[in-house]
Amino acid sequence: MTETTRPAHRVSVIGTGAIGGAVARRLLAAGHEVTVWNRTASRSAGLVEAGALPAGSPGEAASSATLILLTLTDYAAVLRCLAEPDADLSGRTIVVMCTGTAGDARQAARRVAALGADYLDAGVQASPETIGTDAATILYSGSRPAFERHLTTLGALSRPHFVGDTPEAAAIWDLALFGVWYDAQLGLLRALDTVREAGIDLTEFSHTAAVQLGHVVTAVPATVSELLRADYPAGPADLTGHLTVVRHLIGLRSDRRLGDGGLPAAAARIEELIADRRGGEGLTATIG
Template sequence: MTVAVIGTGAIGGAVARRLLATGHRVTVWNRTPGRTADLVAAGAAAAGSVADAVRGATVALLCLTDYHAVRACLTDAATVLRGRTVVVLCTGTPDDARDTARYVTGLGGRYLDAGVQATPDLLGTDAATILYSGDPDAFELHRDTLAAVGPPRFVGTAPDAAATWDLALFGVWYDAQLGVLRALDVVRRAGIDVAGFAATVGPQVGHVVAAVPGTVTEVVERTYPAGPATLAEHLTVLRHLAGQRSGSPLGDGGVSTVAARVEALVAAGRSREGLTATVHDGP
């Protein structure tokens, strides 16, 4: 089985190297042709066009900057997609994934969308999580090939499931990291010892991690026990936080919006419920 790797940047180059290291036949194409030289030296074949690369392969992995580049490359290969599997390893939106799936399947190809939760150096190790969604038969057919890149995890038959999952995970990282940054900035501005404060940050994040299983149960079962604090108590702290963060170059991280939401729930007589009550619609 020959694998086409379209785009040999940081991710694509690492993907191609992993495939070669695990004994796959690999054809590479890159917009800037010189950037495939080291892969050719390592045993890959270089194709003169996207269409040539895909024509000689059963599965094509597109490792490109964004979905504009993906569409440009797929358009070049439009006449040879029938019967082949296209896997897009690219950070994008659920809409991007749906549109690309429609395009590929409309031309007779099979589609898998992938979310790469790893840096290039982690590819091929157990620390790399690669999320896939789309055609389940294509996933099973190419599971062993995909495993060369990292443990493959199929997250749904909807083509946009991997993008939703991937973005939500990025959101967890950004919320946590920016929360830490805001806190460090606030104490620094107040003239407090940042290093001393930082020693108390890890345990605080640890409370969130430890509470994940309980939070999942609450979201799924739509039950909102108060937990460490009631909504009435949260409201007081959220208002203080909004004041502390006002004027911050990073904004207030949404605490004003959440405070307004909690205020509405308290006004609706739900002051004794817990914070998870904020996620579902309705007062």
Template sequence: MVEVDKSAPRVAILGTGAIGSAVVHRLLRGGYDVTVWNRTESRATELVAAGALPARSVREAVSSSTLIFLTLKDYAAVEQCLTQLDRDLSGQTIVGMYTGTPGEAWSAAQRVTRLEAQYLDAGIQASPEMIGTDAATILYSGSRHAFEQHRTTLELLSRPRFVGEAPEAAAVWDLALFGLWYDAQLGLLRALDAARDAGIDVLDFSHTASTQLGHVVAGLSATVSEMERATCPPGPADLTEHLTVVRHLIDLRVGRRLGDGGLPEVAARIEALIADGRGGEGLTATVG
């Protein structure tokens, strides 16, 4: 039997889906006093059997807790919970642990602030089974004070990383990483699709694709340095040369199943920079 840590904050978990349940089990193993609420009460039965305390309402769960996790499926569910809270929550911290947009994170923070509570938004870079292991990373943004105050608890769940005091920072970071994967994966699929349609052996092509993707990774530090210093050296090609290739790619991708990847907008941006006398700069200038 796990002994309850009397010095630990009382925790409430609102939403007992896969992530919420994993959080509850980890905190119970850590000796925490955990209250759970779920809109469908029967879905919390197993957690209550494991030692969690059931709450009949959102208000009841929050009233007895200093740290509240909203482990819900989306912002609509978060909003429904927050609208049920109409009292002063001074001294309490609410963690939004759901997949949402930066705008939704900002809105949640505003609602929580009006309740006089602290808010942390969480970007979960882990599957439920990874919660409580070193393989899990959870990003947090919002109240730095709340993050430091509850760091010990957050460290039970993952390697916590504070990424900014803007409430939406964790959502931006999380979505930007997803976007990076999608851009790379869809770019690879476009390339393989074009090669296959041209009768090229895609396995043979894939070896050169791997090398090309490696160039992007290898150049990451240099690209970050250019952005931080606001310098845009041409590198292997300047903007006038890039524009020629981008236009060829637009032609290659016309009518293709996965579209053109937004290259017409890129071409328009490069054309504007060239017209402004910046044709000798490198591709980093497009985000300058």
């Protein structure tokens, strides 16, 4: 975690829910002058007691700081809070910290540019309790000069990680990471649902499932290296072998309440590669 070594900055936190509240508390603890605004004023009363300055509107909060963090449910709420038509926020940096799509981030960046401010999008890979610890990662993209200007302040919240100069890079990275989790967790749930129905002991099965998930984790560096080298060697199975198993799985998962996890599309891609005489390659070839 980066310690505050430069003079404290005036920071505004717009939206003091779970993440925003934790962010504001951490900034206060790091010695910053923090202004807060929340739609439901009572939700920021504790922060005001702890030393934050209350603002009467999002516009007032934005104009009272050089660094403005919007920690709101979604980008629709962000656009509502940035709606004051003739506001001039030039010289300020606006950081949008919420989960959303690439299109959401680009739209927010356009609005922020119209207000004259620099834009940073932030993907929060952290729970409120981890804000301010090394367990928190926050991904930033957009204006690199603004990121560098506020690095010390942002470093009080998490390990700051600049992931790209486009406004949407952090949103894409953040969502892709959530996708890794959902794919793995829903894959596990599909398996548990199936084996339970077959009368298989769930606890015994879970030990073997944990080993299987471990194989995915262990293979991450090798998979990336294959992509970087554009070389896709077969592992324990080649694409022809994979196709057989994937088709069995499609059968096993047919009519299940969590669906088939997109396996038919993967099978179609593997068939395409086999037709192209690439059946001896490994699974990474599907995106090579």
